[in-house]
Amino acid sequence: MQRTAATPPANRGANCKISCYNGNSGFADDAAAANAHVGRYPQGEVFPMDYIKLIQQGESETVEFKKEFPSSASDIAKEVAAFANNKGGLLFIGVGDQGNIVGIEQPDKVIQRIVGVVRQCDPPLQPQIKIEYFESKSIVVVQVSKHNVPVAVDGKFYIRVGTSAVAATSRDLTKLLVRNLLDQINVLDILDEPFAGFSPENLAIASSSSNEGSGHREEDAEAERVKLYENFQGVFLVHRWRPSTLPGQKADIVISLVQHNQGPLTARQVASVDYFLGPKFPGSSYHKDNYEDDFALRVSAYAPMLCLAKVNLLSGEVITLYRYCDFPADL
Structure with a gap:
């Protein structure tokens, strides 16, 4: 993988971004990377609006904030593994728990530590890692994809529950295994026989007369259905x-x-x-x-x-x- 230096050049605006790591190979020669920022910041690029919206919405099942790199590197491994065992997710380092963007110092070194940590997962993970800049503040963004087998850290499995990474129970692990198995097979083939002659009514073409006056009834029914969920x-x-x-x-x-x-x-x-x-x-x-x-x-x-x-x-x-x-x- 090829890394670019983290320091934003002085002759560009504060709102610029740069990709740093895609997880496919080792870092390029450090000496060569030291001057790699020259000419690498396209004019006019800004902090991604999608990221701004996610940060404004706060932490969730798929978003985690870290004000700084934690003192225990295994905390990062647990967060990443929990994302991989769930739906995937984004880890922002340099953002406080309340969504305040504080930035971090020496983001290149933070990335190197993250690379070393995720390779200790079992199996090793290869998330996409990049540095973004917001008002001259450096933020490291780690994007984790859902993994096709359960991921462990020091022999333990973790899942994402709400806004936290928690140790998986034996039942949680069973669900992970079943989910991953179903992702790899055609479930419809297994369930096809009971649906012989199946004709979905929701796709049937209704006559215009049968739909007269039904609009309000459908709206009322949908509002009631949503209320039941609530x-x-x-x-x-x-x-x-x-x-x-x-x-x-x-x-x-x-x-x-x-x-x-x-x-x-x-x-x-x-x-x-x-x-x-x-x-x-x-x-x-x-x-x-x-x-x-x-x-x-x-x-x-x-x-x-x-x-x-x-x-x-x-x-x-x-x-x-x-x-x-x-x-x-x-x-």
Whole structure:
């Protein structure tokens, strides 16, 4: 890889940028790189507007700020590995936690340290690294892509939860492995048989008469649907079943939580769940605090039933969810 010097030349404006490292090979000869900035700053280039918007929005699942290179280099490795194990992301070094651009000294040396750190990941990573300039302040930007196998640091795996890199549980690691496997195979081939003769209604051409007056109804329905997402904070109940092996029962059922996008479940803000299945089930309720498997409840039943779940958040708030747990009656 070829590096260019980090010091912005005096004869250019403060808002200019320069690419430094693409992760494909080693640094060029340091002596040659020392004068590489001459004539390398195109006139008029400015700090990317996309970066400005991201910084204004603050840290997120895919954006991390570091005011300076941390005292422990492994902190950078963990952040990068967590991005690689998630959707990828951008690490800005020289930006404070509140989005204030402070810049860093000697960005070239920071890049060299980052290169050494990411090569210690298992497997070694090759992010794109570059220096950007904002009002004469140097910012190192590390762009990490999603990796096709889980990435470890010192034998441990990390994932991105909200705005933090956290150690992955065994369940998290299983999800990573399954996700990466599904990315590499054609899932539609596996699921094709149950959809024989499938004709998607959403693509059907409706007559003009059937659409008369439907515009407002659709808008109202969509507003209500969005409101449900907000009320439930993206948390929903799901269930799976199989024919029961127990005498007198027809189905074994697993009821659990699922998170749409990001929310309390992915941010680990759910303390417990209380399930209510009705008087035919022993006990008045089932209390679950097993975060590792999404607060799953396992029961056997001889008939479908309505499940009510009280999701207790760490904040003290309670989200009430419902799920009709059905299965074929002729089991």
